[in-house]
Amino acid sequence: MAISVSRVITTEVADSVAAVRAPSLALLLYGSHARGDQAPASDVDLLQLVPEPRKGYSEGAVSVVAYTISQLRNMARAGSLFAWHLRTEGIILDDPNRLLETVLGEHPGPATDRVLGRVRELSAVLDVSHGDLDRYGPRITRLARYLLRTAIYARSLNAGEASFAIQRAARAAGAESKLPLLVRPTDAECFSPLASYRDALVDILGAPLAPNLFGSLEALVLNRWDVDRQLAVMAVQAMSDDAGELDYELITFSEL
Amino acid sequence: MTRVSLIGDVHGDVARLSAMLDIVEAETDRMVVLLGDYVNWGPDPAGVLELLSRRQVRLGDRLVLLEGNHDRAFREFLDGGDIALLLAMGGAATVRSYIGAARGELSGRLRASVPQSHIKVLKSLQPMWCTDDLLALHQWPEDHIEIGSRYAVLGHYPQLDHRPRIEEHAAYLDTGCGSDPDGVLTCLRFPEGDWHSV
Numbered sequence: 376m377a378i379s380v381s382r383v384i385t386t387e388v389a390d391s392v393a394a395v396r397a398p399s400l401a402l403l404l405y406g407s408h409a410r411g412d413q414a415p416a417s418d419v420d421l422l423q424l425v426p427e428p429r430k431g432y433s434e435g436a437v438s439v440v441a442y443t444i445s446q447l448r449n450m451a452r453a454g455s456l457f458a459w460h461l462r463t464e465g466i467i468l469d470d471p472n473r474l475l476e477t478v479l480g481e482h483p484g485p486a487t488d489r490v491l492g493r494v495r496e497l498s499a500v501l502d503v504s505h506g507d508l509d510r511y512g513p514r515i516t517r518l519a520r521y522l523l524r525t526a527i528y529a530r531s532l533n534a535g536e537a538s539f540a541i542q543r544a545a546r547a548a549g550a551e552s553k554l555p556l557l558v559r560p561t562d563a564e565c566f567s568p569l570a571s572y573r574d575a576l577v578d579i580l581g582a583p584l585a586p587n588l589f590g591s592l593e594a595l596v597l598n599r600w601d602v603d604r605q606l607a608v609m610a611v612q613a614m615s616d617d618a619g620e621l622d623y624e625l626i627t628f629s630e631l
Numbered sequence: 632m633t634r635v636s637l638i639g640d641v642h643g644d645v646a647r648l649s650a651m652l653d654i655v656e657a658e659t660d661r662m663v664v665l666l667g668d669y670v671n672w673g674p675d676p677a678g679v680l681e682l683l684s685r686r687q688v689r690l691g692d693r694l695v696l697l698e699g700n701h702d703r704a705f706r707e708f709l710d711g712g713d714i715a716l717l718l719a720m721g722g723a724a725t726v727r728s729y730i731g732a733a734r735g736e737l738s739g740r741l742r743a744s745v746p747q748s749h750i751k752v753l754k755s756l757q758p759m760w761c762t763d764d765l766l767a768l769h770q771w772p773e774d775h776i777e778i779g780s781r782y783a784v785l786g787h788y789p790q791l792d793h794r795p796r797i798e799e800h801a802a803y804l805d806t807g808c809g810s811d812p813d814g815v816l817t818c819l820r821f822p823e824g825d826w827h828s829v
Contacts, residue, residue, distance in 0.1 A: 505735070589734045589735075590734040590735040590736075591734070591735050591736055591737070593714050593715070593718065593736070593737045593738070594733060594734045594735055594736075594737055596718045596723055597718070597723050597726050597727060597732065597733065597737060598732050598734075600718075600723035600724075601723075607718075607723070611715060611718050611719045614713075614714075614715035614718070615713065615715035615716060615719060
């Protein structure tokens with residue numbers, strides 16, 4: 376098990392635990408603070424295991440994703456790259472019942488080729504040829520960035536790079552030129568145009584993106600809801616910041 | 632004491648609702664109270680609203696329909712709200728039951744396809760209903776609510792074992808009808824306290 380508590384926890388990380396909202400079953404630090412390569416402006420990224428599905432949240436520079444045991448187990452068993460990231464680079468801060476160790480221990484290894492195929496299928500949400508761009512541009516671009524990062528991680532794992540530091544992953548994936556697209560913009564206005572993300576994805580995937588055959592994001596949701604729930608849920612996310620009462624079981628499960 | 636048959640969340644399962652109403656209507660000395668969430672998730676939300684519209688006519692004041700959060704979301708969409716919020720709640724089933732597997736722009740077409748009789752049902756829904764002994768509501772409000780010594784009966788909270796949760800002061804009747812492949816529709820009889828599902 377690569378998860379360790381060997382690294383010295385910084386004061387910033389120790390303080391971040393105060394932002395965690397009860398109830399909590401277990402807590403894990405991941406991302407740059409876990410690797411020790413954080414920039415001064417880096418968020419502290421925490422994974423919280425929760426008893427009931429709930430939305431992730433942020434407080435100051437602390438960003439918390441919340442999963443139930445079954446959500447995280449589903450991700451781990453599906454070979455999710457994010458769950459692999461948690462397993463290989465995460466630092467357990469609190470896990471009295473060894474839940475994280477057990478659940479992440481079920482990960483069979485990153486399913487990179489499956490993930491690349493899924494990224495291509497999910498890229499249908501980025502097809503705005505029918506004009507949703509004016510209404511939903513920034514949110515669609517945010518999803519594009521997420522899909523591009525995921526594809527680069529998959530390529531870099533295939534190339535033998537174990538780190539989830541984005542610079543190293545991009546180098547290993549031969550995608551250093553895409554780095555400007557990947558750094559977190561300070562606000563939505565700073566995103567590059569969607570077309571740059573689409574072009575970069577085509578490069579990384581080596582294949583054209585999937586089309587939206589239904590002529591609008593809302594019709595994509597309607598027609599894919601029973602066929603490809605994750606695609607439908609991503610399309611809902613592209614349409615609404617406040618996904619309102621979107622079932623958290625749906626939005627937080629990600630096979631990527 | 633008023634005798635009441637209370638029915639949990641329906642979520643588009645018109646077959647179960649029809650079977651249940653046939654049973655409870657036969658007991659003509661009882662009120663019939665539905666706890667809300669008629670639309671979204673299940674196969675035929677339009678069919679459910681159609682059935683409720685007809686039963687409202689037939690049963691008159693004997694039938695009380697409460698408003699669930701899903702019904703409110705549909706009503707708010709019809710009043711000009713964002714379709715994304717409806718779709719985020721399993722609304723694809725509702726949209727499809729009116730306009731099928733449509734393409735392109737949906738909102739206008741959906742608004743034009745919902746019959747006036749269904750809109751009338753949605754606008755008639757009540758937030759709660761009570762007698763001296765009983766309080767029926769879809770879900771607990773965020774604000775404090777004074778229920779006195781009344782027994783509370785609610786929907787909304789899914790019971791994963793598909794059996795109602797009967798507590799000393801409250802009962803929860805969402806047994807997954809329409810929202811869960813193995814779900815059933817449940818009726819609790821008050822004040823007797825017995826229940827049955829279809």
